[in-house]
Amino acid sequence: MTNPSLLILAGDGIGPEVMTEVRKVIDWFGAKRDLKFDVSEDLVGGCAYDKHGTPLHDDTMAKAQEVDAVLLGAVGGPKYDTLDFSVKPERGLLRLRKEMDLYANLRPAQCFDALADFSSLKKDVVAGLDIMIVRELTSGIYFGEPRGIIEEGNERVGINTQRYTESEIDRVARSAFELAMRRDKKLCSMEKANVMESGVLWREVVTEVAKDYPEVELSHMYADAGAMQLCRWPKQFDVIVTDNLFGDLLSDAAAMLTGSLGMLPSASLGAPMANGRPKALYEPVHGSAPDIAGQGKANPIACVLSFAMALRYSFDQGDEATRLEQAIEKVLADGYRTADLLGEEGKQPVSTSEMGDAIVAAL
């Protein structure tokens, strides 16, 4: 039997640094748990633009379609801010999501016990928090046509289109209900059905899908109220399902609330491939953090946890994923902290690679 294949796209900024630590973890699983992967690497984002004039080369796109899972670091940086919209680093990531049809973006917002004090929220509001945001990732205003900047009369007009078909809503809703079934069986769907017709359809379809999951308690909330409630009492939620744009804002807010931004992974899943595994891309929620890139300050945990999600969702190795997550909890409990996890305390932070080594040691 051949080994499962992983394509690593480390990307820009702190992407390569954190991915170096993930490699150590991957190697450990190969050596000690006989979980071997065929790992290849390629470029995405600004670094791909620098080399090829495009943030994602067609060959890289083709490779991503063939592998069992893609692991991505982060894309973007100030150097690329003035690039034309069509070749911005983000377009590479968006093309991957769209062409691999990764419609369900799973973003756990979890508060690690050792870090509860680090949130800007009061400890009792976030301690033990564990919610899962399921964000639709391949449609909505991110991809809808028409779009662009046109001339009209004497001025320019910027246009984007929010578009959701019933089947697009249906499939991501099913992913969310399935997750809720394996958790606390509570699902909250968020849109602006009071203002947007696409939200009206969203609510209708989610309500229809709910009939297939009678055990799950479904509620609906306007996205603005959702933003409020996430800030007020996030523990009221178990699974949240929402569209691409609302999911972008709400999951970032939720991630920040946990105080664990440098800690949070994500999985983007599509339909099953011939081998039964879903098309999949795993990436940390944090960005490329160009301000600290190359200084050994970055926290590799979010990216390592993204690999744990890969073990769980792509390779059916839930126990090994848990093993890795527990190693990280141990490292945190032992007091290891990268600079982002220290705040005012004045302790000496560990470097990116010291954190990676500590995780491997804890394994």
Added chain:
Amino acid sequence: MTNPSLLILAGDGIGPEVMTEVRKVIDWFGAKRDLKFDVSEDLVGGCAYDKHGTPLHDDTMAKAQEVDAVLLGAVGGPKYDTLDFSVKPERGLLRLRKEMDLYANLRPAQCFDALADFSSLKKDVVAGLDIMIVRELTSGIYFGEPRGIIEEGNERVGINTQRYTESEIDRVARSAFELAMRRDKKLCSMEKANVMESGVLWREVVTEVAKDYPEVELSHMYADAGAMQLCRWPKQFDVIVTDNLFGDLLSDAAAMLTGSLGMLPSASLGAPMANGRPKALYEPVHGSAPDIAGQGKANPIACVLSFAMALRYSFDQGDEATRLEQAIEKVLADGYRTADLLGEEGKQPVSTSEMGDAIVAAL
């Protein structure tokens, strides 16, 4: 000289209750400060639908266009959830905003000293917080065409359109820069220029307008990062300018952070009328809270503070507005609390009308 005119649209849910208290305050200013208003009342939202079959009657719309300022309570309620989209209570409010062309929605997010403990955020994160969110209110995805639910192939598709012209961005940006000039001279503009062309145009136009305000320090932030930063360290902001939809979510999140949701007012301003006053509508940020309506539990302060904003922005009575704001601070310092401001403390809350009376007494 005739008195300035006010149209009161109390609306649904707790709207009428809180507006009763505002009437006491208006009467006090008439009797004691010789600031008399010609006050008329009418219907908006669900109650207008109940009477007229439309959430805003044409006659009411015409009145709103003629008065010096509109004071609105809140609209909506579960009773109207199943109504057709076109006659939902919210459509009444949206029609007012659109036809009066109230493009600049000012939403102060302020943390009242007496309530800092009440936020879900740590006290040092929110104590003394005072930011102003300027939300574009008459364009974007709230109003863009095409919109609706159409049939395509075998399924339905929900469509909304985000559309911004240069002049729409220009005018709301100017409102925000003007406000920044009277505050700490810092403006942060939020969009998703990395994903949406309408955001690219937004960023360009705001950058252009900045040339007319060289004293204001302008920054740009992606809206998802903005949601994060609002949760992490909101005091980094002075004035924020953003589009209609982002403004909806971000201002609600910011309001919740302050712990003062029942306390926050808003002003929606348009172009100057013949008399020099801007077209204007004032309303609390909170909703119609149907769960507590009619029980004397609602906090009238947000609505009273909306009247204070009217004094300042429509009637050039900044000193009187400050007088009213100080009366409210005194009432809070004296320990008056409606139920929403009590949390677990187990103290006895004051009723809506006791709070109104206390404010008048403090005046």
